[in-house]
Amino acid sequence: RFAATPRGPEDAILGITLAYNADPNPNKVNLGVGAYRDDAGLPVVLEAVRQAEHRILQRSLDMEYLPVAGSHTFLQRAIWLAYGDDVMQRMNGRFAGLQTLSGTGACRMAGELISRFLDIPHRTGKPLILLPDPSWLNHRPIFTDAGCKVASYSYYNPLTKSLDIDACLHSLENAPNASVVLLHACAHNPTGVDPNMDQWAAISNVMLEKSHLPLFDMAYQGFTSGDMDVDAASVRLFAEDGHKIVLAQSFSKNFGLYGQRVGCLSVMTDSEQETQAINSQLKIIARPMYSNPPIAGVRLVEEVLNCDDLQQLWRSEMKSMAHRIISMRSRLRQHLIELGNKHNWDHIVNQHGMFCFSGLSKEQVDTLRERFSVYLTANGRISMAGVTSDNVDYLADAIHHVTSS
Numbered sequence: 001r002f003a004a005t006p007r008g009p010e011d012a013i014l015g016i017t018l019a020y021n022a023d024p025n026p027n028k029v030n031l032g033v034g035a036y037r038d039d040a041g042l043p044v045v046l047e048a049v050r051q052a053e054h055r056i057l058q059r060s061l062d063m064e065y066l067p068v069a070g071s072h073t074f075l076q077r078a079i080w081l082a083y084g085d086d087v088m089q090r091m092n093g094r095f096a097g098l099q100t101l102s103g104t105g106a107c108r109m110a111g112e113l114i115s116r117f118l119d120i121p122h123r124t125g126k127p128l129i130l131l132p133d134p135s136w137l138n139h140r141p142i143f144t145d146a147g148c149k150v151a152s153y154s155y156y157n158p159l160t161k162s163l164d165i166d167a168c169l170h171s172l173e174n175a176p177n178a179s180v181v182l183l184h185a186c187a188h189n190p191t192g193v194d195p196n197m198d199q200w201a202a203i204s205n206v207m208l209e210k211s212h213l214p215l216f217d218m219a220y221q222g223f224t225s226g227d228m229d230v231d232a233a234s235v236r237l238f239a240e241d242g243h244k245i246v247l248a249q250s251f252s253k254n255f256g257l258y259g260q261r262v263g264c265l266s267v268m269t270d271s272e273q274e275t276q277a278i279n280s281q282l283k284i285i286a287r288p289m290y291s292n293p294p295i296a297g298v299r300l301v302e303e304v305l306n307c308d309d310l311q312q313l314w315r316s317e318m319k320s321m322a323h324r325i326i327s328m329r330s331r332l333r334q335h336l337i338e339l340g341n342k343h344n345w346d347h348i349v350n351q352h353g354m355f356c357f358s359g360l361s362k363e364q365v366d367t368l369r370e371r372f373s374v375y376l377t378a379n380g381r382i383s384m385a386g387v388t389s390d391n392v393d394y395l396a397d398a399i400h401h402v403t404s405s
């Protein structure tokens, strides 16, 4: 019955891991997916998470269904982690939301809510979501599948390998009023380029003038600076400025809970009534999609955030992950300089978070894979989290080779 089904391509990010796994070269390096590795190149389970797991196991908890919206305690802790005490107090509980299947699920639920209920004056057809150019490769299909119209706003300048703030402001000014604008809260994926606080303020002002709705994707809180609060500054500034924010949070990276699928969607509202209405609709959207979210990962996050000792340990582990990546950025750049590479590699250290948007072309990425078994996404994004003391020189040699011919 499905004989005419056309075969589709592998995912542009997750497909890289499949190709890497099939490669017999012992020197192979996977810099595709944004997943943290330790300096031996191994996946990491944080000590705080291990201890939380141990404490939870001692309690022999049941494994009953969570409510459709997930754990209420988790939701409160997740929103607090993003916004901090001040905003939490000021909002006085006016957050709708639900536990999601990580950041992807949060974005998808946001898209579903927006496509069904976003209040736009004179709305005709699908609501418009503007993504930065470029954005995470999965954003476009997420929002398109959710029933939104997707377009881009200017963000990255490939010549300077940094933010083009003038072009960015200009495209936000010229977008239709009351568009939804997706913003990466920190550690922009794939470019590693974040606005500074003055630039965030300018973006916020334009968005207020245009009545744009900010949809923050915060998948990497902690990875820009190592500090959870510093990395939340953009979101908190927008809250201060009076925006009503839609926020997608992932706990995959900063808790190392990739396969556990822990995330949160929250929506600031104007009233208790609006909160309840949105909550009711989020449940109606989630129930036929996946019924209710998984319980194991969320318990770990709750335990860490509820216990001061574990929270402190987790924050310090988060810092170490960020700093190991920062040190690999310096070493990669340094080694390219020592090799006498003629290109400027300052952007490797100027960009933030898990990714370096290298500027390597698709052909250079192909050569890296074919000759050196170094795997990146086709857009030249390097997951710096996969760079280690052992492979950094090999990577620099390989990049030097493909950029010197």
Ligand code: LMR
Pocket: 013, 014, 032, 033, 034, 035, 136, 138, 189
């Ligand atoms: C990435 O961009 O590599 C991560 O967000 C993982 C994913 O799901 O794409």
